[in-house]
Amino acid sequence: MLAGSLKAFRRRVPLIVICIALVFSLAPVVWFLxxxxxxxxxxxxxxxxWFFTPTLDHYKNVMGFGGKLTSLYQAGRIDNFxxxxxxxxxxxxxxxxxxxxxxxxxxxxxxxxxxKWENALLAAYLLIRMVPAVSLVLPLYRLFGFLGLNDTYTGMIIAExxxxxxxxxxxMTGFIRQVPASLEESGMIDGLGRFGAMMRITLPLISSGLFATVVFNFVQAWNDFLYPLVLTSQHTQTLPVTIIGFIADGNIFWGEMAAAGILVxxxxxxxxxxxQRYVLAGATAGAVKG
Known part of the structure; x- marks a missing residue:
């Protein structure tokens, strides 16, 4: 009896750990909401x-409909949302x-x-990824200033x-290596070029990995704060930087800041x-066709 209870408890341990981690992860988000x-x-x-009458006034203020933050918008402390x-x-x-x-x-x-030196080149790419962004932002600021790219879409896209x-x-190197090169060679025999074989044969087969990479990059660029803070001004200011504007003249608009965070x-x-939905759909379709 005791052994059976212990075995059942062990099976529930992963679920308990997941629930605890979920509570710690979601608690700040729920509080913000x-x-x-x-x-x-x-x-x-x-x-x-914990029980209160919900109001959307903060969301209206953030989007400029409430009128409460008009002075901040006019003073340029925060950009138009x-x-x-x-x-x-x-x-x-x-x-x-x-x-x-x-x-x-x-x-x-x-x-x-x-x-030649393939491993060294891949290590160099990894090294670039490991460099702290704060150590690159000043050189980029000086370089973009010389090239006239500060506070421009082009400069920010390059920086990100x-x-x-x-x-x-x-x-993508790991994903592409999982696809046999013979498939591309067959396509090239049928008239495809090297680039066409990659686009029409290889990439569809690794669509799940491609989507995962795209999602990660999009989220990283969307949430980035340091580069937009230094490299942008009023013309190309992004949402994470705009949220700072809710701290003004010793007053912090907590409700508006929370509403802006939720909207971001x-x-x-x-x-x-x-x-994720399309990745799962593509994987299922591929399994059926295979």
């Missing part, structure tokens, strides 16, 4: 108010597309050709890609869920 729905007077109430959202989308999508394209081409070369390309190279998280969450 509740703060965004509370009235300002309830935000610092002790003990915390919708303009910042457009900037974040352009920079995240642009850097993701650029880094995925360049990194995949480089990974294909590593996976399909004999390259510096960390994304090494990750793509490492990820939602697109990434939806994009990740959508990508």
């Amino acid at each position: 509740l703060t965004s729905l509370k009235d300002r007077s309830e935000t610092f109430q002790i003990p915390p108010a 919708f303009d910042a959202a457009v900037n974040s989308i352009v920079i995240a999508v642009g850097s993701t597309l650029l880094s995925t394209f360049l990194g995949t081409i480089a990974a294909f070369g590593f996976a399909r050709f004999r390259i 890609s510096t960390f994304q390309v090494p990750f793509v190279v490492w990820m 998280v939602l697109p990434v969450l939806l994009f990740s869920m959508l990508a």
